[in-house]
Amino acid sequence: MARRALRGTVLTFTGDPFLAEDPAATLSITEDALVVMEDGVVAAVTPYHPDHERALEVVHYPDAILCPGFIDCHVHYPQTQMIGAYGAQLLDWLNRYTFPTEEQFADPAHAAEVARLFLAELLRNGTTTAAVYCTVHPQSVEAFFTESHRLNTRMIAGKMLMDRNAPAALLDTAESGHADSKALIERWHGKGRQLYAVTPRFAPTSSPEQLEAAGRLWREHPGTYLQTHLSENEAEVAWVEELFPDRHGYLDVYDKAGLTGRRAIFGHAVHLTEAEFACCHRTGSALAHCPTSNLFLGSGMFRLAEAKRRGRPVCVGLGTDLGAGTSFSQLRTLGEAYKVAHANGTALDALHGFYLATRGGAQALDLERIIGSIAPGYEADIVVLDLKATPLLAFRMAHAQDWLEKLFVLMTLGDDRAIRATWVAGELRHAR
Numbered sequence: 001m002a003r004r005a006l007r008g009t010v011l012t013f014t015g016d017p018f019l020a021e022d023p024a025a026t027l028s029i030t031e032d033a034l035v036v037m038e039d040g041v042v043a044a045v046t047p048y049h050p051d052h053e054r055a056l057e058v059v060h061y062p063d064a065i066l067c068p069g070f071i072d073c074h075v076h077y078p079q080t081q082m083i084g085a086y087g088a089q090l091l092d093w094l095n096r097y098t099f100p101t102e103e104q105f106a107d108p109a110h111a112a113e114v115a116r117l118f119l120a121e122l123l124r125n126g127t128t129t130a131a132v133y134c135t136v137h138p139q140s141v142e143a144f145f146t147e148s149h150r151l152n153t154r155m156i157a158g159k160m161l162m163d164r165n166a167p168a169a170l171l172d173t174a175e176s177g178h179a180d181s182k183a184l185i186e187r188w189h190g191k192g193r194q195l196y197a198v199t200p201r202f203a204p205t206s207s208p209e210q211l212e213a214a215g216r217l218w219r220e221h222p223g224t225y226l227q228t229h230l231s232e233n234e235a236e237v238a239w240v241e242e243l244f245p246d247r248h249g250y251l252d253v254y255d256k257a258g259l260t261g262r263r264a265i266f267g268h269a270v271h272l273t274e275a276e277f278a279c280c281h282r283t284g285s286a287l288a289h290c291p292t293s294n295l296f297l298g299s300g301m302f303r304l305a306e307a308k309r310r311g312r313p314v315c316v317g318l319g320t321d322l323g324a325g326t327s328f329s330q331l332r333t334l335g336e337a338y339k340v341a342h343a344n345g346t347a348l349d350a351l352h353g354f355y356l357a358t359r360g361g362a363q364a365l366d367l368e369r370i371i372g373s374i375a376p377g378y379e380a381d382i383v384v385l386d387l388k389a390t391p392l393l394a395f396r397m398a399h400a401q402d403w404l405e406k407l408f409v410l411m412t413l414g415d416d417r418a419i420r421a422t423w424v425a426g427e428l429r430h431a432r
């Protein structure tokens with residue numbers, strides 16, 4: 001593979017600003033740097049010098065920021081065709097829109113078409129890694145990993161497990177769900193950059209037997225993930241308490257089934273108790289904060305500052321949660337996360353926001369040693385943020401005093417237009 005380099009202002013984090021004594025010191029911004037890429041990884045980050053042009057193919061990005069590829073910790077690829085379904089809260093929304101949509105993924109050709117469009121859209125938005133829910137059909141997973149493997153994107157995905165409280169066409173059984181997931185793990189986990197997540201949809205659609213089987217499967221395959229939904233909506237939380245009367249709340253259902261721990265990712269967690277935050281901290285379980293979805297479905301306000309509280313911090317990443325979420329863009333997601341933080345009486349500045357979208361997401365996914373930073377040895381997944389993407393953005397940037405203000409303006413005004421290019425493992429995969 002050719003030695004190539006990207007020239008521009010490089011942004012990367014060296015620590016967690018939520019926890020550091022000196023939060024600002026965790027952010028490194030290097031103007032006019034050169035990111036040398038070789039065999040899909042970053043070989044060096046050095047100050048630019050014209051001599052480099054002799055030995056390397058240099059791509060120059062003026063008026064831009066080279067940022068680690070964005071990380072989406074919770075998203076449903078089959079729901080791409082139903083973004084913006086009107087008027088319902090979670091449980092009604094699932095029955096009215098989501099289940100009929102997901103039934104279509106029995107058809108492998110449909111799954112392949114949507115997987116292609118979905119992954120192209122992620123890259124158009126600068127997202128290079130995501131934790132993705134497929135449908136209950138193994139062929140939906142096959143379609144997704146096939147396309148991701150072709151693009152060489154680092155993706156986490158899995159077959160949904162559902163053996164009750166959904167239409168018959170979407171149900172598996174504890175045994176068939178286990179067997180189908182196991183076969184997919186053997187076929188895809190660790191193939192190229194693909195990683196598998198055991199994926200019970202949420203407690204209401206899995207019997208206790210299926211949750212137990214999911215726990216067993218996850219334990220039997222170290223290195224795989226566990227992803228599911230947790231405490232998103234008040235009616236959902238009440239239903240889980242009805243379905244599992246002998247458990248001490250929603251998270252306890254998962255904990256007792258062996259579904260908490262490092263590499264467990266829980267979506268939403270809007271209505272967590274202090275005991276549940278403490279359980280996530282103790283077990284190393286991560287939360288995916290999905291603000292556009294929580295606002296769209298009227299689910300509530302995730303308490304980010306509470307989750308990241310020093311003393312018992314919980315790993316948190318950002319999720320778009322499409323199709324309940326309303327944008328593929330992590331910049332738009334950050335803009336809404338800022339408003340949700342405000343509604344909670346706190347705030348989210350660019351320092352903490354960009355951490356969540358990059359290294360924080362990587363940490364939530366237990367991948368912080370290979371993605372989420374621009375440094376030697378890291379996989380070369382890089383998004384080029386355009387500071388002049390629109391006339392308004394260019395004008396506003398001219399009035400920004402420093403890099404943090406520019407980044408915050410991107411959180412407020414930025415969307416897919418601000419993604420000038422997306423590099424995946426050292427290869428250009430999107431250019432605007």
Ligand code: GUN
Nearest residue numbers: 098201202229293321324
């Ligand atoms: N809870 C269970 N399934 C889903 C889903 O598909 N989307 C969201 N937002 N919440 C869920």
Ligand code: ZN
Nearest residue numbers: 076229267321
């Ligand atoms: Zn979801």
